[in-house]
Amino acid sequence: MKLSNRVLGMQESPVRKLVPIATKVKKAGKKVYHLNIGQPDIETPKIFMEAINNFDTNVIKYSFSQGEPILIEAIQKYFMRDNIDFEDDEIIITNGGSESLIFAAISLCDPGDEILVPEPFYTNYNGFTSAVNVKIKPITTNAANGFHLPDKETILNLVTEKTKAILFSNPGNPTGTIYTKDELRMLADIAVEKDIFLISDEVYRGFAFDGLKLISMGTFKDVASRVAIIESVSKRYSACGARIGSISSKNKDLMKNVLKLAQARLCVPTLEQVGAAALYTLDDNYVEGVRKEYEKRRDIVFKTLSEIEDVVCEKPTGAFYVVAKLPVVDAEKFVIWLLEEFDVDGQTVMLSPAEGFYATEGLGKDEVRIAYVLNSEDMKHAMDILKLGLQKYNSL
CATH class of the missing domain: 3.40.640.10 (Type I PLP-dependent aspartate aminotransferase-like (Major domain))
Known part of the structure; x- marks a missing residue:
């Protein structure tokens, strides 16, 4: 039986397509900091x-x-x-x-x-x-x-x-x-x-x-x-x-x-x-408090990215995402490598390859989306892991 061309032609989510790999490494005992999905960690108002x-x-x-x-x-x-x-x-x-x-x-x-x-x-x-x-x-x-x-x-x-x-x-x-x-x-x-x-x-x-x-x-x-x-x-x-x-x-x-x-x-x-x-x-006081928290996390992410040689990105001014061009040829391969082959004390980070966010073929292949949805301490630790991971990856 043949499925419809409509469903076969639909794009797979770049945010979720690598989840099975993350699930597998977590079952093996590795901690994964999820910066791949826009799921806030802030408590839902009671x-x-x-x-x-x-x-x-x-x-x-x-x-x-x-x-x-x-x-x-x-x-x-x-x-x-x-x-x-x-x-x-x-x-x-x-x-x-x-x-x-x-x-x-x-x-x-x-x-x-x-x-x-x-x-x-x-x-x-x-x-x-x-x-x-x-x-x-x-x-x-x-x-x-x-x-x-x-x-x-x-x-x-x-x-x-x-x-x-x-x-x-x-x-x-x-x-x-x-x-x-x-x-x-x-x-x-x-x-x-x-x-x-x-x-x-x-x-x-x-x-x-x-x-x-x-x-x-x-x-x-x-x-x-x-x-x-x-x-x-x-x-x-x-x-x-x-x-x-x-x-x-x-x-x-x-x-x-x-x-x-x-x-x-x-x-x-x-x-x-x-x-x-x-x-x-x-x-508006509630939203302002949440906004300040995300701005603090944004600053952590952008500071780290600014310290990494050959990374290209402008400071994001809203939402809780940033797209960064990395010094890699294929961002998806890099993200998979981070999950499967790299860790710092048993911990690694998961990003979203950005190619899937483009309609023009070939664009975004060396870019990732980072969702800064973790608390500030975890966010800083995750970005430090990313920084070390890029250094290691480009030395191979």
Whole structure:
């Protein structure tokens, strides 16, 4: 029996593909510091479980396909902190930000259509789109200028009659880049000129460093009908397993049709929505405390990378990732070597080879993504192991 070309053509996750190797060496007694996946170690706020435990009902019923009203209202109030005003029917709760992205691709594109995405990009963008026969077309960025966008003309030259949207994460995964107001203005102008949509993945909102302030695409009122914002509790509130996200847009026609998809999958789990609603009530002091912690970890990572000869990377300004070009020919082989053949006192480190974050063949082969999601002490120790590992690898 032959499987579908659709599933056979899907990309394997560069974040998870080497997990079996890590599992094997851990079973053999080696400690592995996981810098390969964006799983925060910060404790999920207790109000999440408190809200669930206090939810008094005799029957766990289907939720509304659009989402629990208490959560929709909490997200509305959250956006209002940035003077972004969404009405009740302009927010739909989803199974993580992932489902929001799938819903956006299905709603905006027909099979064979294209979405422009700055590369390197969150690799599941490729999985979400290829599953519905939509093609990712890359806007290439590079480490030397901190993965900021190219000029307007370069992007315009990539737009064809099949282009239906530009999808981007801000702050960026895997780069940690925060786009400037001018960059976002440029994207807004392109959307108007070419009659396309903007899908703004803002799940790392709040994680901006060095005094920078994230500018949401939702603040550009003149293109509000062309913007969909992807949200999630996964990273900001360290609740990845809750799988609660949302898609929000002032384009009521888009939201009306996204709701069809939400109805087809019935609903998002009720209890997790109750817990997520409580998370959104946390004030900015909570997020600021988490932001400072990640900034401290960012500084540890960047300091070590800056001390290693021939490593190329700009200091990331947001999220909790950095993409670094290493003095190796093949980063995946290096990562496997770290796992299988290298250790310091029985300890090693796991990174994500960055080639899988690119759509352009050959790019990222000597790059890795580092997720600084461990406490500062472990982070420093892991980076010291990486530094020693590179020295050893290049002396072989």
